[in-house]
Amino acid sequence: MKLRDAPSARPALWRSLPCPAAELRLDLVLSSGQTFRWWESSPGAWTGVLGGHVWTLRQDRDRLWYTVYGEEEEDGHPAEATKLDGAETDRILRDYFQLDVGLAALYRAWGAADPLFRKVADDFPGVRVLRQDPVECLLSFICTSNNHISRITAMIERLCQAFGRRLCCLDARPFHAFPSLSALAGADAEARLRALGFGYRAKFVSGSARAVAEGLGAEGLHRLRAAPYAEARRVLCALPGVGAKVADCVCLMALDKAEAVPVDTHVWRIARERYGAALGGRSLTPRAHQEIGDFFRGLWGPRAGWAQAVLFCADLRKGQEMAGSRERAGGGRGRDSCVGGPP
Template sequence: MNLRRTLLCGQCFRWREIAPDVFAGTAGGRRLVLTQQDLPKLEQNPFWRRYFDFDTDYETLRGQLAELHPNLREAARQSAGIHILRQDPWEALCSFILSQNNNIPRIQGIVSRLCQETEEPLPHAAFQESAAAHPFPRPETLAGLTEAQLAPLRCGFRARYLLDAAQKVADGTVPLEQLRTVPLAEARAALMQIVGVGPKVADCTLLYGLHRMEAFPVDVWMKRAMAQWFPGVEPAAFGAAAGLAQQYIFNWARNGVAAG
C-alpha cells in the first residue's frame, strides 16, 4: 500500500499530512499518526488492517485491470499502491454530500466542525493511536437538528441534504448496511431517495463507504478523463473492480501524467 496515494486521492476527508510523509487522521473513534514505515504495524492491528483493506489482493486486481485497456495499464502502473479504504458508510455518505461543489480544504473544515474537532495538531511521532475526542455524529443525533442549528458548520445548501440523510438513515428508509449486498442499481436508487444525492454521491458512498468495488463514481474530472482516454468505454467494462480502476484513472489524470 502507498499511504500517500491512498489517503490523498479524494476518497476520505479526515486525514491530513501534518509533516513531510507523516499522516494523521480519525476513523472508527480512533485517531492515528503514521508513516509509510508503519505499514507492518498496521497489518498487525485488526481495526486498521480492515480499515486499510490489507486483505484484498490489490496487486492481482491491478494486473487484471491493466489487461483491459492500454491507457488503464499506464494509469494502474502510475497509481500502484492505492487501496480502497473501508470507511463507515454513514460518515462516507455525509462526507460526499458535503463534497458537492466544494474543494477538499473546505470539506475537511466542515467535517471537522461537524465533529466539533479542534485544529490542534496531533503529535508527529509515528504510529501514535488514541481515542478520538469527537467521533462522527450518528444519524440519530443529526436527525433531531434544524438547518439553523447547522449554520455554524457553514455548509450552505448542503445542510438540508445532511438533515434529510440523517432522518432517512435513522428511520430505516435508507438501510445502509443492507446496501452492501443488494444489486448495485437497487442500492444506488435507495441512496438517491435522499434529497440532494445524485448518482455521483450515491456511487461514492457505495464505493468508499460500503466497499462496493463495482461502483464507479463519475464527476467532471472523470467525464473528461473517460472521454479523452477511454472513448466509447463504459465503466461496466472494468468489471467487479471498476471502482479501483476509477481511482487509478482519477490519480493519473489529476497528477497530469496522462497529459504527457
C-alpha cells in the same frame, strides 16, 4: 503524545502489518478525496480518526506502522472508551484498507485489458479503495458536490467539532468522532450547519441524517452491503441531496460494491478525452452516469470502481500540480481539484 514519534523512537507504542507499497500508498489513498479525516501530521505520517479512535499511520518499504491514542482524561479519570487490543486494531486497519484484496494482481489484469491504464498506473501504485463507515461516508459525500478537497476537509472538521464527541488533543489539535445520526437529525441541525458555512448542503446533510434515522437506521444502511448494487443505489438516491454520483461513491467506498463507478466531471472528461467514449450526451444526466459506468465495467471488469480510483487519483494529482505551478508563477492561491460535480 507527540505526532513526531517514529516507530524506532517508541517501539512499544507501535504495531505493524506486512504491507508493501505496491499494495498501499498512504500518501495517495488518504489525500485523493475518498476520505476527509486524515492529515499529514509530519513527513510521511498521517493522523486521523477511524472507528472512534485517533490513529497515526506511516509505512516503510514493506510494513504499515500504526499507533492508536487513548481518549483524554476527564477530571483526572480516563474517559470511558472501548479498549482496543492489538488483534482488534490489526483487524480494523485490514478492514479499512481492504488488505485482503490483492492489488498488484488487479493492476496487472487492468493493465493487460487497458493500455491507457497501464501507462498511468506505473506512476501511481498502491491506490486502493477504502471501506468506510456507511453513515460517515454518506454524509461526507453529500458535502462534495461542486466543492474541492481542502474546503470539504475543513467543512467535515467543523461538522465533527460542532456535533461529534471529543476524543483527544494532540499537539494542541483537538480530534472529534464523526457525529451520530441523532446529533445531525436534530431540529436545530440545519441552522447550525448553515452557520458553519455549509450553505445549501446543510439541508441535505440534516435531511439525510433524519431520513436514515427515521427509516433504515444505521444498521439498515450497513445491511445494504449485502444487497445488490442496483438496490443499494436506488435506496441511496431516494435520500435528500443524494444523486447518482454520491450514491456510487457510497456504494463503492462503504457498501462493498466494487463495480460502482462514481462519475463526476473528472471521470466524464477521462471517458471522453482519453477513451474517445461519446457517452451520455452533453451533460451528466442519470443516463450518462449509467452509460459511462457500463463502459468502464465492460473494460475493467467486476472491480471497475477500484480501477477508476487509480485514474481519478492520477487526474487529481495532475490538476493539483498544475494549480501549484500557476500559484508559483502568478503569486496567487492555488485550489486543489474539485471532487464534486452534480450530486
